[in-house]
Amino acid sequence: MENEKYSKELNVAVRVVHMACFLCEKVQKQLFSTNSDQVKSKDDDSLVTVADWSVQATICWMLTEAFGSQNISIVAEEDVQTLIKPESSALLEMVLTSVNECLAEAPRFGLQGPDKALGPSQILEAISKCNSTGGPLGRHWVLDPVDGTLGFVRGDQYAIALAMIEYGQVKIGVLGCPNYSVKDDGLNKYSQQKNLVESDDVGCVMYTSKGSGKAWMQPLILCDKRFEWPNSAKLIRVSSIDDPALATFCEPVERSNSDHSFAAGVANTVGLRKKPLRVYSMVKYAAIARGEAEIYMKFARSGYKEKIWDHAAGVLLVQEAGGVVSDAGGRSLDFSKGIYLEGVDRGIIACSGLALHEKIIGAVYDSWESSNL
Numbered sequence: 135m136e137n138e139k140y141s142k143e144l145n146v147a148v149r150v151v152h153m154a155c156f157l158c159e160k161v162q163k164q165l166f167s168t169n170s171d172q173v174k175s176k177d178d179d180s181l182v183t184v185a186d187w188s189v190q191a192t193i194c195w196m197l198t199e200a201f202g203s204q205n206i207s208i209v210a211e212e213d214v215q216t217l218i219k220p221e222s223s224a225l226l227e228m229v230l231t232s233v234n235e236c237l238a239e240a241p242r243f244g245l246q247g248p249d250k251a252l253g254p255s256q257i258l259e260a261i262s263k264c265n266s267t268g269g270p271l272g273r274h275w276v277l278d279p280v281d282g283t284l285g286f287v288r289g290d291q292y293a294i295a296l297a298m299i300e301y302g303q304v305k306i307g308v309l310g311c312p313n314y315s316v317k318d319d320g321l322n323k324y325s326q327q328k329n330l331v332e333s334d335d336v337g338c339v340m341y342t343s344k345g346s347g348k349a350w351m352q353p354l355i356l357c358d359k360r361f362e363w364p365n366s367a368k369l370i371r372v373s374s375i376d377d378p379a380l381a382t383f384c385e386p387v388e389r390s391n392s393d394h395s396f397a398a399g400v401a402n403t404v405g406l407r408k409k410p411l412r413v414y415s416m417v418k419y420a421a422i423a424r425g426e427a428e429i430y431m432k433f434a435r436s437g438y439k440e441k442i443w444d445h446a447a448g449v450l451l452v453q454e455a456g457g458v459v460s461d462a463g464g465r466s467l468d469f470s471k472g473i474y475l476e477g478v479d480r481g482i483i484a485c486s487g488l489a490l491h492e493k494i495i496g497a498v499y500d501s502w503e504s505s506n507l
């Protein structure tokens with residue numbers, strides 16, 4: 135079976151995403167302990183940046199160790215330019231601490247970390263190695279170290295997204311969602327005051343490989359526990375609801391990222407009755423894959439080009455969990471063209487099933503002429 139071909143890759147990818155979740159949770163706690171009234175402060179931006187760079191450095195270092203420096207091509211969101219400036223030395227110091235604290239935990243996740251703490255040049259080298267631009271040939275790892283930056287600073291949903299693309303096709307997708315509870319109705323169960331939530335109400339890591347027809351979810355592991363495969367993995371599956379009146383649709387939180395009124399028009403045409411679920415990050419794809427929502431629509435303003443790292447892992451999760459993803463014209467997303475999803479027709483539509491998908495595509499077609507997107 136095709137999925138067995140990638141079992142080592144999937145195993146390593148899931149473990150490194152668990153490590154990254156551990157790292158992010160630590161930084162997010164810091165964010166709220168220094169800023170406990172949850173009002174955005176100037177430090178917030180730098181803490182997000184610390185999480186972004188630290189996750190990128192950690193994952194890149196671990197992947198390189200596992201698969202060899204020669205064999206690895208990584209496309210990732212952050213570039214190293216800001217971090218090498220002399221005025222960023224304090225930031226680099228924080229990244230250094232955060233990465234080394236995380237790598238020191240590698241054995242707990244069943245992986246091998248470095249013999250001794252990494253120095254600044256090794257960290258910078260790891261970050262800058264993620265400079266691939268992808269494309270149609272060979273294998274590329276694709277990473278969004280902190281997807282849903284706003285969610286992260288607001289103590290809300292965010293994701294660590296890692297995918298592996300071979301010859302333009304997404305073969306592996308892993309999403310770490312530290313604030314998406316493993317329990318049923320995990321999005322609603324999430325509380326912003328995490329310390330009020332019982333200790334077993336942890337976030338999750340979801341993963342799949344192409345052609346498996348299966349997607350899985352594992353709970354994050356608590357600080358004193360060791361990760362043992364399969365780490366209580368449960369199968370996840372899309373919802374079987376196909377009646378629009380009962381369906382839930384999700385969309386980006388920010389109006390600047392997606393046209394809410396156009397989506398509302400489509401929802402109305404199709405007969406969706408429920409209020410949209412506005413969720414930061416690729417957790418929207420995760421919600422479809424877990425069967426907690428049926429539809430995800432994103433209509434970016436015209437001229438915006440979607441990046442592959444914002445979609446690759448989530449798209450495969452939805453597809454393997456039984457769902458359908460395409461652009462708003464019904465065509466598959468093309469991950470073979472470099473860092474952008476070229477040629478996306480109007481927007482992105484992910485659904486739990488074909489019947490809802492066809493209705494949404496039809497409604498977009500009917501509404502488009504009268505919209506001013």
Ligand SMILES: Nc1ncnc2c1ncn2[C@@H]1O[C@H](COP(=O)(O)OS(=O)(=O)O)[C@@H](OP(=O)(O)O)[C@H]1O
Nearest residue numbers: 280281282283386387388390391413414415434438
């Ligand atoms: N103008 C514009 N239009 C559309 N999309 C944009 C735009 N600008 C950014 N982005 C990318 O969208 C990612 C956030 O998307 P979300 O679905 O999480 O949106 S939202 O935060 O819930 O509003 C976000 O990912 P992160 O940067 O990782 O947070 C961006 O890559």
Ligand SMILES: [Mg+2]
Nearest residue numbers: 278281282444
């Ligand atoms: Mg992103």
